[in-house]
Amino acid sequence: HLQESGPGLVKPSETLSLTCTVSGGSISSGNFYWNWIRQHPGKGLEWIGYVYYSVSSFYNPSLESRVAISVDTSKNQFSLKLRSVSAADTAVYYCARAETLTPGSFKFDHWGRGTLVTVSS
């Protein structure tokens, strides 16, 4: 089970911060990557990035300069920070687990319910 939490309203130019709490399993388990995905209103899914084990992280090139994803293993949580937000960052943000047991496979098998973040003054 994954659950997003964080402010639903962020001012332009500030930093969006969200946390995903993982329950029912350890965030340190191998073969799992911890992801953030967003969906602009009425639009498709956009992958933001992932963190693996707190060892490595990779981001969507279109967001790379503003994004950081980190892990807190003591709390079984991972977090998203998106800097210098604008109205274009208004979206539903999902956290999701990707399982990679099979080589060449990267499947999102568990998703949070999503949280709407609005960027507005």
Added chain:
Amino acid sequence: FMLTQPHSVSASPGKTVTISCTRSSGSIASNYVQWYQQRPGSAPTIVIYEDTQRPTEIPDRFAGSIDRSSNSASLTISGLKTEDEADYYCQSYDSTIHVVFGGGTKVTVL
């Protein structure tokens, strides 16, 4: 690379729909394709993984396939039900740009 899906498909209850997902560059077979269903107001859920595999809770009306000749993957829903009305997204991965989603296809049950 990009994954291109039709914007929408529709059919009557009991009929069959097929959604395509065409990869713009590189082989469709080089990395597995997944399909997700998203009902309004809900998070996506996986319906097909690793091109053709169904999670145990997904009915066998859902089937995935890949076609190397057209460099595309397909999701076929047979015996269409009103509950199948949703948006469907394909997704794949590569070691360079990592995760890619298709633009999504709206399935309408007439």
